[in-house]
Amino acid sequence: MAVQTSISEGNKDFSRIPKDIGSSQKINRVSLTYAQGVMRTLKQNSLAMISLAFIAFIVLVAIVGPMILPDYQKQDLLHALEAQSGAHWFGTDTLGRDVLTRLVRGTRISLSIGFIAETINLVIGIIIGGISGYMGGKADMFIMRVIDIVVSIPQMIIMILLLTVMKGSVGTLLIALCVTGWTGLARLVRGQVLSLRENEYAMAAQVLGASKWRILKTHLIPNCIGPILVNYTMSVPGAIGAEAYLSYLGLGISIPEASWGNLLQMGTDQFPGALWLFFTPAIVFALTMLAFNLLGDGLRDALDPQMRR
Amino acid sequence: MSSGEVFINTEHLTRDFRIGKDTLRAVDDVSFELGRGETFGLVGESGCGKSTLGRLLVRLYKPTSGKILYKGKSVANLNKRESFEYTKDVQMIFQQPYASLNPRMTIGEIIKEGMRIHQLGSAKEMSERVSGLLNMVGLNAEHANRFPYEFSGGMRQRAGIARALAVNPEFVVCDEPISALDVSIQAQIINLLKRLQSELNLTYLFIAHDLSTVRYISDHIGVMYLGSIVEVANAEELNINPLHPYTQALISAAPIPDPAKENERVRIMLEGDVPSPINFGAGCKFAGRCKFANDNCREEAPALRKLPSGHAIACHRMEEINMVE
Numbered sequence: 001m002a003v004q005t006s007i008s009e010g011n012k013d014f015s016r017i018p019k020d021i022g023s024s025q026k027i028n029r030v031s032l033t034y035a036q037g038v039m040r041t042l043k044q045n046s047l048a049m050i051s052l053a054f055i056a057f058i059v060l061v062a063i064v065g066p067m068i069l070p071d072y073q074k075q076d077l078l079h080a081l082e083a084q085s086g087a088h089w090f091g092t093d094t095l096g097r098d099v100l101t102r103l104v105r106g107t108r109i110s111l112s113i114g115f116i117a118e119t120i121n122l123v124i125g126i127i128i129g130g131i132s133g134y135m136g137g138k139a140d141m142f143i144m145r146v147i148d149i150v151v152s153i154p155q156m157i158i159m160i161l162l163l164t165v166m167k168g169s170v171g172t173l174l175i176a177l178c179v180t181g182w183t184g185l186a187r188l189v190r191g192q193v194l195s196l197r198e199n200e201y202a203m204a205a206q207v208l209g210a211s212k213w214r215i216l217k218t219h220l221i222p223n224c225i226g227p228i229l230v231n232y233t234m235s236v237p238g239a240i241g242a243e244a245y246l247s248y249l250g251l252g253i254s255i256p257e258a259s260w261g262n263l264l265q266m267g268t269d270q271f272p273g274a275l276w277l278f279f280t281p282a283i284v285f286a287l288t289m290l291a292f293n294l295l296g297d298g299l300r301d302a303l304d305p306q307m308r309r
Numbered sequence: 310m311s312s313g314e315v316f317i318n319t320e321h322l323t324r325d326f327r328i329g330k331d332t333l334r335a336v337d338d339v340s341f342e343l344g345r346g347e348t349f350g351l352v353g354e355s356g357c358g359k360s361t362l363g364r365l366l367v368r369l370y371k372p373t374s375g376k377i378l379y380k381g382k383s384v385a386n387l388n389k390r391e392s393f394e395y396t397k398d399v400q401m402i403f404q405q406p407y408a409s410l411n412p413r414m415t416i417g418e419i420i421k422e423g424m425r426i427h428q429l430g431s432a433k434e435m436s437e438r439v440s441g442l443l444n445m446v447g448l449n450a451e452h453a454n455r456f457p458y459e460f461s462g463g464m465r466q467r468a469g470i471a472r473a474l475a476v477n478p479e480f481v482v483c484d485e486p487i488s489a490l491d492v493s494i495q496a497q498i499i500n501l502l503k504r505l506q507s508e509l510n511l512t513y514l515f516i517a518h519d520l521s522t523v524r525y526i527s528d529h530i531g532v533m534y535l536g537s538i539v540e541v542a543n544a545e546e547l548n549i550n551p552l553h554p555y556t557q558a559l560i561s562a563a564p565i566p567d568p569a570k571e572n573e574r575v576r577i578m579l580e581g582d583v584p585s586p587i588n589f590g591a592g593c594k595f596a597g598r599c600k601f602a603n604d605n606c607r608e609e610a611p612a613l614r615k616l617p618s619g620h621a622i623a624c625h626r627m628e629e630i631n632m633v634e
């Protein structure tokens with residue numbers, strides 16, 4: 001009883017607010033684009049942000065460093081195999097070359113190979129996967145069989161074979177990395193396109209008379225940018241790792257050119273006599289690989305709609 | 310209202326899907342016609358092939374056999390230019406408000422796409438037209454810069470309607486445009502579609518899974534069962550005097566708003582399983598659930614027969630059944 005009274009008394013305090021349909025439909029929040037939403041979530045992930053900062057830093061070093069440092073091939077046999085000092089922050093190698101200078105040069109070479117190879121793979125993968133998924137039918141069958149065949153041969157064997165035939169250089173390494181590297185992305189894009197094209201918005205575009213190319217370009221590819229970006233971020237360290245491995249085996253970039261692979265190789269040759277020769281490139285290499293993977297994880301989480309808001 | 314002129318019709322339209330080794334017949338020998346300016350309501354249970362029929366009409370799917378005639382001309386024989394025109398004249402409103410708008414585009418861009426494809430005006434004219442369309446469907450001009458995720462289901466459906474109308478279509482397939490919406494919003498969307506139809510002289514194929522949705526807005530209603538149309542009649546006639554046992558069961562299952570009548574309502578229960586649309590045998594597809602089924606029904610499929618009144622039914626025993634009732 002008492003409760004009821006208080007409610008009816010309370011009611012007197014409320015007056016009806018006239019409902020205005022226009023304002024009730026107004027949205028007073030700033031519109032976030034999809035990319036802005038993803039960035040906002042990513043910013044909350046400190047590991048991913050630190051990784052991003054680290055990657056940005058070494059990319060900057062790789063671009064600017066070689067311009068301000070002395071010649072990375074300059075030998076000084078009188079000062080060979082010296083440990084860290086004021087003159088050589090990271091010591092010198094077997095021929096008295098400055099390790100820091102060579103590391104910076106190696107960073108430029110290794111990162112370039114990683115980024116360029118994966119960018120080529122990205123373009124090939126999107127085009128082939130997109131065509132395969134959207135065209136369907138015989139074209140799709142054919143492309144998928146080709147991919148099956150390429151994938152069934154271990155990638156390392158193809159790369160080693162190619163590099164024993166061709167002389168190791170940045171160009172030949174890129175070829176070796178791209179002959180097989182596009183398949184993963186092509187499969188990913190194909191799968192995405194296959195499921196996205198069943199979406200009603202893709203059908204709506206078709207009903208409006210949009211060409212296949214237009215539907216692919218404006219509706220399907222933009223909606224699989226997320227997974228593509230994650231895949232790219234995770235593939236770059238793969239390509240960098242493959243370069244390091246091949247150069248380490250002497251099949252890739254050879255001295256006097258510098259790369260993380262041949263720096264590591266010299267480091268292990270002189271192990272444990274000249275520890276700095278091994279640890280300097282090893283730490284930079286390991287941190288870079290880690291940073292790419294952490295960033296990729298962060299991106300994947302940020303792009304997952306369930307993880308957002 | 311219909312002017313009597315046949316606007317779009319189908320002849321023996323059939324569409325199969327391959328499911329592994331089996332063939333699923335989603336639309337089976339469907340022939341029906343729509344007059345200009347009319348609303349044809351298409352009802353039937355989930356999975357009976359309504360969307361497939363709608364998608365055949367907008368040419369998202371190609372018929373396995375049979376044909377579609379648009380203003381008397383077979384759609385399969387259109388040349389390139391006529392084909393492109395068809396994508397302007399014939400539009401579709403979709404079932405799922407959440408999947409029918411590209412999440413990466415603004416509402417304005419979504420509505421503009423058709424105008425871009427068909428080159429309807431300059432950039433400025435298109436922007437103005439977007440504002441006009443948004444107002445027409447009950448949104449406002451500033452919504453053009455919003456993204457779909459900021460909209461409710463009802464607002465998205467309005468945006469989908471604006472997209473379809475942007476190219477000035479004559480015929481719109483509405484594929485269950487309200488079934489995914491809150492009940493409170495359904496009536497708004499129905500009224501909107503009704504208003505737009507009279508303002509723009511549109512012809513509608515209105516798909517729904519229950520009769521109560523279509524009975525008030527349709528001129529004619531077709532009842533679909535497992536890919537076949539089993540009864541077609543004028544909307545009023547179909548409600549008062551359903552002749553096919555399946556339609557009778559559907560109508561008896563629909564609640565009546567008047568409580569007194571609702572209590573008196575006799576429900577005809579549908580018994581038996583819905584047969585699979587894969588490899589069904591000969592005979593009437595409804596035979597397994599029909600209390601009037603006899604041997605003849607199980608052997609021979611009934612054709613759609615048109616009575617002098619225009620009412621059409623696919624049932625062998627139509628006369629006997631409706632004498633008894």
Ligand SMILES: Nc1ncnc2c1ncn2[C@@H]1O[C@H](COP(=O)(O)OP(=O)(O)OP(=O)(O)O)[C@@H](O)[C@H]1O
Pocket residue numbers: 326327333334335353354355356357358359360361362518586
């Ligand atoms: N692309 C396809 N591939 C294979 N089978 C399909 C395809 N599209 C529809 N079907 C099948 O065809 C039948 C009819 O499907 P359709 O979507 O036309 O039904 P519906 O009447 O629209 O149902 P709902 O009310 O659930 O939307 C179903 O059995 C469905 O599984």
Ligand code: SF4
Pocket residue numbers: 554555593594595596597599600601602603606611623624625626627
């Ligand atoms: S043909 Fe026979 S089984 Fe089919 S609906 Fe009529 S009476 Fe029932």
Ligand SMILES: [Mg+2]
Pocket residue numbers: 359360361404484485
């Ligand atoms: Mg459907």
